[in-house]
Amino acid sequence: MNTEIGFFKRLNDWVNGDEDRIFPSKNEYDSPELPEPPVAKSSLPNKDILFLSSYQVIAITVVLGLVFVLLYTVYKLPLFGVADNPAVNEVVERYVEKGLEETGAVNVVAGMILDYRAFDTLGESSVLLLAITSVMMLLLRDEKNIDPEEDLITEHEAVFEDQSRDVILQNVTTILLPAIMLYGIYVILNGHLSPGGGFSGGAILGAGLILYATGFGHNRVRKFFSMKTFRALTTTALLSYGLLKSYSFLLGANHLPTHIPLGIPGAIFSSGLIFVLDICVGLIVACTMYGFYAVFSRGEI
Amino acid sequence: MNIISELINDRFMIAAVLLFGLGFMNLLLQKNLIKKIIAFNVMDSAIFLFLASQGYINGRIAPIITNGILDSEVYINPIPSGLVLTGIVVSVSVTAFFLALTVRLYGIYKTVDFDEIMLLVDKEAE
């Protein structure tokens, strides 16, 4: 047995989780029948680092060139943190000084992304729709996406999970979940008043749902969040987002007032459409994030 | 001395460029698909770091109107934050799509090595 392992080698092993070489013992969890896990090494003939392929040489040269060009550009750019750089101009002035009056949002960033530059944000929400649709296209179970072995493992796990739920996880979830959900709702509803908004709040809600699903199993979630609910919620939120924004775009371009009250700045029910849009975005993001999780782990929602 | 103080002053931009290069190179060279995805994320967040650092102005505070002060001399530039927010959502969507492709390819070829997969795909009949 080789006990003379260098310190860095051992550190590296420890970082990589190879405890065997540090504490040599028989690993009782050895399960030889499963395939070797894919580590980062290629099973293709491994070339020596000195003899790079032409592709690698080209890639490294291109990247180094790009980095040098960009560093030189940075050297030529205005300094960091000074007030008189070109980006601080009349646009910023109006966003900050008139933003409260024109959009009703105390958080200037929220006012900017949901009112001044709302078309970008509509595009961004469509990206989420496209992402969840394409993930479902790839991973939903159907006749072209079937792996009997994989299904067997998933089935076993489902049975196993239903029989012996992790008590610690469940108790922690019971304690944490209300707080997480409340925080997510708070972040969404205060999007126009404080940092955050639809995207971050939606991601928090989605993470809460995922935690619930890991703690109590998918079937518990499916009782109130089935494929039908998922589809209805996402589509309704996205459609109302799209329609509300189309209404505001078309009227705005034709110089007509939208007749949406902006409310008292700083109050929770204020800033007109931004409040509603934040809720829609929050719903879309929460559903999408949970949808990703469900489709990735089981191929269904 | 002057160079060092300039380097320190432009710390975020220089870090962002170097991280961008790192991510770009790994996106090109990493064979493992998971690492390619990590490289893509590193590359994107480096660009976002660059953009966000452009909005910062020394001594000013986050653009959330406090105490009714409506003076643009008090707050930092809000535009980069808004653009980065859009960018983050796009990048997480692309990450999810990329991961889904990885899962499917693993299901077919039982490997996540890009070069091996490409060899196998090229051999595949129509």
Next chain:
Amino acid sequence: MIIALELLLIVFLFICAIGAFLSERLLIAVVIFMSYSLVMSVIWALLQSPDLAITEAAVGAGVSGILFFITLKRIHALKGTKDE
């Protein structure tokens, strides 16, 4: 003082990025990448962009980390756990 903290965070960012690419095991690469996102969100908080900090912490370090983990489970790359 704050500059020293920022430089420290930047150094940490580089360590995380390089570590994620060099680590042999995918699980560790993903964990290191999540800490990269977390450091990034701290930097954004220091740059006075709390919106970005919250979003990056929730999306970058949270949800995309979870997605990476499930993917690793599906490709049987979680060595040392019962999913291996």
Next chain:
Amino acid sequence: MLPFYYNIPAISILLCMIAGMIMPLLPNGKVALRVAMGVSAGVALLSAILMINIIPVNEYFTYMMGHFPAPWGNELSAGPLEAMIAFIFGLVMFLSLVGGSHTIFYDILPGKQKMYFTMMSMLLASLLAMTYTNDIFTGYVFIEISTIAACAIVVARDTPKTIGSTIRYLTLSLLGSGLFLIGVVLLYCITGHLLMPNIQEQVLRLVSTGLYTVPLTVVAGLLFSGVAIKSALFPFGGWLPMAHGGATTASSAVLSGLVLKGYIVMLVKIFYRVFTIDVIRDLNVTNIMFACGLAGMIYGSIEAFREEHIKRMLAHSSMAQIGYVFMGLGLDVNLGVAAAFLQIMVHAFVKPLLFLCAGRLSEVYDHEKSSYRLRGSAHKDWIAGIGFTLGAMSMVGIPLLGGFTVKYYLVTSAMMNPAKLWPALITLMISAVMNALYYIPEVIAIWTRCELCTPNPVDSNRGFDWIAAPILSAATLFFGLNGYSLIQLIQRGLALL
């Protein structure tokens, strides 16, 4: 209150996006197909109204998306050129859906058909937005939308080969959008604006004072290389043949015919409206375009010549055709840019025509794809045979067809720039000969009867699929016959940009 036609750009984009959003609620794929077809036909119709209104008076207008004007809010901008491009995008999308509908239902599982049409609608929305946008960051967002949607319509067929080629496509696309994004960010850093007219003001000021010349050059280079990767210009085009060749017919037609062009249209718009074309010529970007374009023409032709699989051959030929576009842009004369736009429009009709007919020909032979095995298939479906023949003739450059007009104007504009005349002429000639060498044998093969081939009975209930090929062929003829007036129109539109 604005006249109605001012609202058309915004309405057509929003219509496509909302159509994409309601697809999941529809009962099945057939209804979704009808909705997608209706939306693209509607876009074509609306754009035709826009054309009728603004082409005679030569009008160029900007349109606020929301309540805030130029430096504060998002804006769209439209003129004759944009209207024409949008009309072609809508029409070709409609015809590709019509012509490929039969294969879509064969290739894609019933559960995924609605998702496929979501992708198609969103793809059209992103193409229109890229054409109309007056804001570079909106351009970036819609580039990402089109990336995801384009990858998804390739992967919809769900065979190992398409999934594998999608991952290559996605990786390269992400590199491209990363470069484009960092270009946009740098541009924002030095000008402080995101709306094109405002940036232009600042750029002209920077050029006259000589400040930030290096960053400006870097930005132009980054934007160009980002778009070059996405539109498969020569050194970056490796992903294209597999992705376009493997997808279902309608996807291949849309990807080769429209998606590659959308990025180029946006790049030209950025070059004209942000940098102004004189600055771009001073920065030497056009020379790089010219060189890459020439290399792409040769490389694409050689690869196509060596290819057996009929759809992949067409995809390789797309690479060569993109080379023509960039050659025209790089010629440094205004007629060259107009010729490049004519090439964009002609190719937007011819390539879908070829893909649809090739798909149909392989369908009547039991989904056989190799050129050798398709012998005599034209006799099984003579409409597709004639369409394929016409398309191939246009590619080769037979007079009276669109391809010839483009080559004629490319040569004419090359004559105006003596420095680039000979390389352009020689490459055009080599490329034309190569085109003839791989298209003509293909045409002869499909018309040669073959006793040994085992033909498959033709599907009797084909519906209205066949109608797409004659319309696309008619468009090719139209471009061939009206070259002069179209070039005049495009030049007028370019002058307004």
